[in-house]
Amino acid sequence: MFVVALFMVFFIAPRGDLRSGGDAQRIFYFHLSAAWLGFGAWIVTAVCSIRYLKTRDLKFDRIAVSSAEIGVVFLAMVLLTGMLWGRPTWNTWWTWDFKLTLSVLQFLLYVAYLMLRSGIDEPDRRARFSAVYGIVGVLTVPLNFLVSRVLNSIHPAVFGPSVNGSAQGQSGVAPEMIPILIFSLLAFSLVYVYFVRSRVALQERMDTLTARRAELMSQ
């Protein structure tokens, strides 16, 4: 599906006008899909964190950490490909715009979440602390969504109304772009689900192994 999505982006998607970067505008399909899943990963982490705090079932903690880790990967892709699209469109690799800065902050929050976890050994304490952090961290998602719609930002808002007068680059999605965008989003969603499932299974084995090791040491 990923390969088909790539084919569609390169050979079926319409070329953007020069204002949106010409051929570089084709970055849009995977950039947006990765961004949405990066945000979605935080939401999954927050929902599982709430479920963990309610039930104290470590299964939710495992899903939360798996989702956060994959969110880091997706957001790193978003930042890097955003730079590669920004260079021909905005004539700069990077600018400290609200939206861009908030995206970096969100990425760093994800990294900090993983660092926090690696710093606590006791499983329940680690799960409790990171659950609270995961719930607070999700606040960056609506902020990031709203910032290019409410404040003056160079980053265009793709869907919905915007009061943004200084956005650089095409923000509207032409009807012929929508099927390719949906297909890319679907391909990324499948990759995300596969990664989360594999990572959760891995975390389960890691937890079992840690428990067995502790049991062995105590004997």
Next chain:
Amino acid sequence: MDFDQNAPYLYAAYAVFLIGVAVYLVSLVLRQRNIRRDEQMIQEIEAEALAEKSDV
């Protein structure tokens, strides 16, 4: 199909996506392999400990 002068940015961006996915996939496989090795090691230690106990 012809691509314009911005095509190198496009190729670089899609290389980022492919490399990102590939690196994460490899990291999962490596971690799985390490865990399997650790599991085997612990199993061996447990078996040794059990054998020692039965000897005593």
